[in-house]
Amino acid sequence: MVQSPIDVKQLAALDAAQAARVLGEVRSATLSGQRTRVTPRPVIEASWERMRRSGVDPDHDFRAGLLSRDEVERRRGTSPLRHVMPVLRDGLLSVADVAQHIMVVADAEGRVLWREGCSSVLRKADGHGFEIGADWREDVVGTNGVGTPLVARRPVQVFSAEHFVRTHLSWTCTGAPITDPRDGSLIGVVDVSGPLETLHPATLALVDSVAKLAEARLRDRHLTSLERLRAIAAPVLARLGGRALAVDTDGWTAAVTGMAYTNRLSLPKDLSAGRSWLPQIGLCSVEPLPGGWLIRAGDEPAPRGATRIVLDLAHPRRWSVTVSSGSGAWTHELSPRHAELLYLLAVHPTGRTASGLADDLFGDPARTVTVRAEMSRVRRYLGALLEHRPYRFGEDAEVEVVLPEDPLDLLPHSTAPVVRRWRGATLGTDPF
Numbered sequence: 001m002v003q004s005p006i007d008v009k010q011l012a013a014l015d016a017a018q019a020a021r022v023l024g025e026v027r028s029a030t031l032s033g034q035r036t037r038v039t040p041r042p043v044i045e046a047s048w049e050r051m052r053r054s055g056v057d058p059d060h061d062f063r064a065g066l067l068s069r070d071e072v073e074r075r076r077g078t079s080p081l082r083h084v085m086p087v088l089r090d091g092l093l094s095v096a097d098v099a100q101h102i103m104v105v106a107d108a109e110g111r112v113l114w115r116e117g118c119s120s121v122l123r124k125a126d127g128h129g130f131e132i133g134a135d136w137r138e139d140v141v142g143t144n145g146v147g148t149p150l151v152a153r154r155p156v157q158v159f160s161a162e163h164f165v166r167t168h169l170s171w172t173c174t175g176a177p178i179t180d181p182r183d184g185s186l187i188g189v190v191d192v193s194g195p196l197e198t199l200h201p202a203t204l205a206l207v208d209s210v211a212k213l214a215e216a217r218l219r220d221r222h223l224t225s226l227e228r229l230r231a232i233a234a235p236v237l238a239r240l241g242g243r244a245l246a247v248d249t250d251g252w253t254a255a256v257t258g259m260a261y262t263n264r265l266s267l268p269k270d271l272s273a274g275r276s277w278l279p280q281i282g283l284c285s286v287e288p289l290p291g292g293w294l295i296r297a298g299d300e301p302a303p304r305g306a307t308r309i310v311l312d313l314a315h316p317r318r319w320s321v322t323v324s325s326g327s328g329a330w331t332h333e334l335s336p337r338h339a340e341l342l343y344l345l346a347v348h349p350t351g352r353t354a355s356g357l358a359d360d361l362f363g364d365p366a367r368t369v370t371v372r373a374e375m376s377r378v379r380r381y382l383g384a385l386l387e388h389r390p391y392r393f394g395e396d397a398e399v400e401v402v403l404p405e406d407p408l409d410l411l412p413h414s415t416a417p418v419v420r421r422w423r424g425a426t427l428g429t430d431p432f
Helices: 008-013 015-033 040-056 068-076 079-098 119-127 147-152 202-238 336-347 356-363 368-385 418-423
Strands: 101-105 113-119 156-159 171-179 186-194 244-248 251-255 274-278 282-289 292-297 307-312 320-325 327-335 397-402
Touching: 008 356, 015 040, 015 156, 040 147, 068 079, 068 113, 079 119, 079 186, 101 119, 113 119, 119 186, 119 251, 147 156, 147 171, 147 186, 156 202, 171 202, 171 307, 186 202, 202 244, 202 251, 202 282, 307 336, 320 368, 336 356, 336 368, 336 397, 336 418, 356 368, 356 418
Parallel strands: 307 397
Antiparallel strands: 101 113, 101 186, 156 171, 171 186, 244 251, 244 292, 274 282, 282 292, 307 320, 320 327
16 A cells, blocks of 8 residues: 655645544554554654654643743743743734634743633633643643644644544644744744634745744844843953953854954853963953853963863754863854754764755755855854864864764754664664
């Protein structure tokens, strides 16, 4: 029997009840291990596999305790999402109300912080435990429009029986992740949800577009803050001799003197005033500025010593690279794409060409422009620790990769052919 994923366009041509029946048949067959001509969409099938491995019960829902009102307010007050709520409301609330939907905004941990929209649908959401402070991570409530985009790192629409837990089959939800443009870190997800009869295929494009508008608003705020820091730092730098620069708390450069301009420095999380060592500067002195730091490069050579690089991929949603040597240590959080690239370099110690990496990532060796652009960004924080022609870690570096206990949890967002082969490989088998 030839199997193929559900065709979303054909599904959209059916009315909601017919579409729900088709999906219900696919769900029942898939969860019982039967082979059918039609299979779930890849993003849904991958989520269901994660649910089975994490022990989510498809026949009974589970509800974690709600956050207290004080904790919800604390998270609202510290989340960057608070700055984009006007954008999300303007883009989605009017549509949601007309279409009998609600808009839900959750943080990176899947906790619902805001929930607005059609009052009758809000009451129905209460019945599903879709409340302020609720935990809607995938491994808690199953495949859904909040938790699944957080893992997949892409917009996802989940309709009726595409939900893993049976009590959610009368629901449809569409969510898109929101990332911080300063460092690519995941800060939350915006979701539009409602009864299954309100399904519309265009909702996915709408929610994704509004999420991108929210990210653009955060980018504008960041540029404005850099301008403020530049105005403060410019007269200070004008009085200094030697090499110096002013950066914000995330390492983005506001002003520079006596040295080549660089967009961003990799700063340790525990940076404080005094003497420090930074990978792109070397030994330097650090002084506080309103909204950032004044960094003055020193003339002393950096201490020599072996360099150790630890690539931590153990967590399914957060990845980092830590560099330590005789000069000190620093850690940089990785974007999904950079986590993929550094993983590929780690498992290919002799190096990969741009076309080889493009083939590994996209199954298309011609996509070298994308690879070279991303590797250029990686070199901004790893600098001399990376070689090129081919791309590889320096010979003097000791590289360690920390993998998840279950290979199937390796970079779960990734659709790269090599990563997918690794997930499917038996432990102890070389997928390369």
